[in-house]
Amino acid sequence: MSSMEQLYQQLILDHAKSPHGKGLTDGHAAESFQVNPTCGDEVRLRVHLAEGADPAQIDRVSWEGQGCSISQASISVMSELVEGVPVPSAEVLGETFRALMRARGEGLEEEAEDRLGDATAFTGVARYPARIKCALLGWAALRDALAQSGALDLPGQESTPAPASPVPAASVGTDPATPQEDHA
Amino acid sequence: MTAVLEPQASAPRPELTAAELTAVRADFPLLARTVRGGRPLVYLDSGATSQKPDVVLDAEQDFYTQRNAAVHRGAHQLAEEATEAYEQARLEVAQLVGVQAEEIVWLPNATAGINLVAYAFSNATAGRGGQAARRFVLAPGDEIVVTEAEHHANLVPWQELCARTGATLRWIGVHDDGRLRTEDLATVVTERTKVLAFTHASNVTGAVTDVAAFVRRAREVGALTVLDACQSVPHLPVDLAALGVDLAAFSGHKMLGPTGVGALYGRREVLEAMPPVTTGGSMVEVVTMETTTYAPPPQRFEAGSQMVAQAVGMGAAARYLRELGMEAVASHETRIAGLLLEAVTQVPGVRVLGPLDTQERLAAVSFVVDGVHAHDVGQVLDDAGVAVRVGHHCAQPLHRRLGVAASARASAAVYTTDQEVEVFAEALAAVRPFFGLTDGGAA
Numbered sequence: 001m002s003s004m005e006q007l008y009q010q011l012i013l014d015h016a017k018s019p020h021g022k023g024l025t026d027g028h029a030a031e032s033f034q035v036n037p038t039c040g041d042e043v044r045l046r047v048h049l050a051e052g053a054d055p056a057q058i059d060r061v062s063w064e065g066q067g068c069s070i071s072q073a074s075i076s077v078m079s080e081l082v083e084g085v086p087v088p089s090a091e092v093l094g095e096t097f098r099a100l101m102r103a104r105g106e107g108l109e110e111e112a113e114d115r116l117g118d119a120t121a122f123t124g125v126a127r128y129p130a131r132i133k134c135a136l137l138g139w140a141a142l143r144d145a146l147a148q149s150g151a152l153d154l155p156g157q158e159s160t161p162a163p164a165s166p167v168p169a170a171s172v173g174t175d176p177a178t179p180q181e182d183h184a
Numbered sequence: 185m186t187a188v189l190e191p192q193a194s195a196p197r198p199e200l201t202a203a204e205l206t207a208v209r210a211d212f213p214l215l216a217r218t219v220r221g222g223r224p225l226v227y228l229d230s231g232a233t234s235q236k237p238d239v240v241l242d243a244e245q246d247f248y249t250q251r252n253a254a255v256h257r258g259a260h261q262l263a264e265e266a267t268e269a270y271e272q273a274r275l276e277v278a279q280l281v282g283v284q285a286e287e288i289v290w291l292p293n294a295t296a297g298i299n300l301v302a303y304a305f306s307n308a309t310a311g312r313g314g315q316a317a318r319r320f321v322l323a324p325g326d327e328i329v330v331t332e333a334e335h336h337a338n339l340v341p342w343q344e345l346c347a348r349t350g351a352t353l354r355w356i357g358v359h360d361d362g363r364l365r366t367e368d369l370a371t372v373v374t375e376r377t378k379v380l381a382f383t384h385a386s387n388v389t390g391a392v393t394d395v396a397a398f399v400r401r402a403r404e405v406g407a408l409t410v411l412d413a414c415q416s417v418p419h420l421p422v423d424l425a426a427l428g429v430d431l432a433a434f435s436g437h438k439m440l441g442p443t444g445v446g447a448l449y450g451r452r453e454v455l456e457a458m459p460p461v462t463t464g465g466s467m468v469e470v471v472t473m474e475t476t477t478y479a480p481p482p483q484r485f486e487a488g489s490q491m492v493a494q495a496v497g498m499g500a501a502a503r504y505l506r507e508l509g510m511e512a513v514a515s516h517e518t519r520i521a522g523l524l525l526e527a528v529t530q531v532p533g534v535r536v537l538g539p540l541d542t543q544e545r546l547a548a549v550s551f552v553v554d555g556v557h558a559h560d561v562g563q564v565l566d567d568a569g570v571a572v573r574v575g576h577h578c579a580q581p582l583h584r585r586l587g588v589a590a591s592a593r594a595s596a597a598v599y600t601t602d603q604e605v606e607v608f609a610e611a612l613a614a615v616r617p618f619f620g621l622t623d624g625g626a627a
Contacts (some may be wrong), residue, residue, distance in 0.1 A: 068557035
């Protein structure tokens, strides 16, 4: 499989074509709007929390957005992945996915990959620094929405990801996955 | 059409011969490299930044190895030679665009040039520059006019200037094919207009502006004209004096020169009336503890140590382009523009943003592929070794006007070949099928 075929796995193309959770619905606990200033991709994402759960639990997310197949598929896969998941576990998933984006296409340890499930399809994205931000757009929106809802504490944290919490069992790369901006 | 393009209607411009084009390509070492697992590079992103010929690289190397010294100070031989190289480069750039050397100010890039002008207005408005600078004083009720096709570099500085002075920003809109609504000049540009800032050629649509019409209208109302010449100077014969604009900015790195250097042209009397912006060493005459008098242009606008080696490199780039002949460069690129447009319009489900007539445009061809985001288009092209720009190309309002969030852009330079366009066309035809879109017989 070429690098490009690894980048655009069938699962990604399928999700981009028929995204999960797309279409905003009411009854949400919080909403986040994120843009990728490089290309104007954007997502508006609402997090819906399960009633009375302790710790707080994501019931589902709903979203609207436009962007490349990587960003749209990533939001879709994430929406499936976090449905019915307690917020602390969703944060671990987010950390694990961010670690995957720092792994330069090498992937993570088995346990971490099992946790990510379908989201491991994005392993190849990490070979293309300019595309990492596409894959992270939805995860940044989820984290921001959870923080706004009060269900997730992010000390001194804005909406862009900056790993602060421990990442159990994930082989985390040392280089930050810094997306490239382009100009002119 | 602009004055600079008119001569071609009567006298056909010389073409680069195949042998000349081969020789040109040999001047650019980077063009020989491969990408993505051994594919020959097809560089169609010169609108973002051009590649550099050996003469530019050598000029910088020669400066550092033979002449490096502080310019405009010191009595030693190296200082003399460094100063001469620096000023000779200024002359080379001035000659490329038909103006006097003293009318060229070195700046880090075109963005810095436009910002310099905007801040000169601010300073004059704050009372700096005295009576001589009264043309630059703005007040509520005054208007600055731009166009909807501007690169952010020729939009945001004017928004900021309006915010600082209370002036109002207005703009000339664009037609559906990206051409400016030149016919609106009479209504949008009025006695209240103090600045008319516009691009010579859009970095998105490639559309060339009717500069003469803009200048004519600005003169009728006494507005200063500021031209973004970044996309024109590398690709067309440009005579800024003949165009009659008051100020113009262009960058070195888009015209085969180094990064970190650009030029601001200002008509002599305009620069002379403009108050300084960045202050400090090298731009002064007499300094006491209380007050300072300023050097005449261009030094007045060149405070602090300058990017001398880069300026020398930009001078070498200007000389290289003049030796090729801008008529020949433009002629070659017009033909490439035709090939690019043909390539893009032939592929089902692909739409050009911009005019289709090569007499109205440059070889920067932006397009959208139905059902495939620009980033994904760029990725598939990249896999074939083809480098294009994707995104909004620093022109979000224009993309919004044309109803798209992002586009892909193939942009040529003097070194672009027919064969490269063929590789691009083949790769582009594979984009929709790759994403499972097969209508229109593209599969």
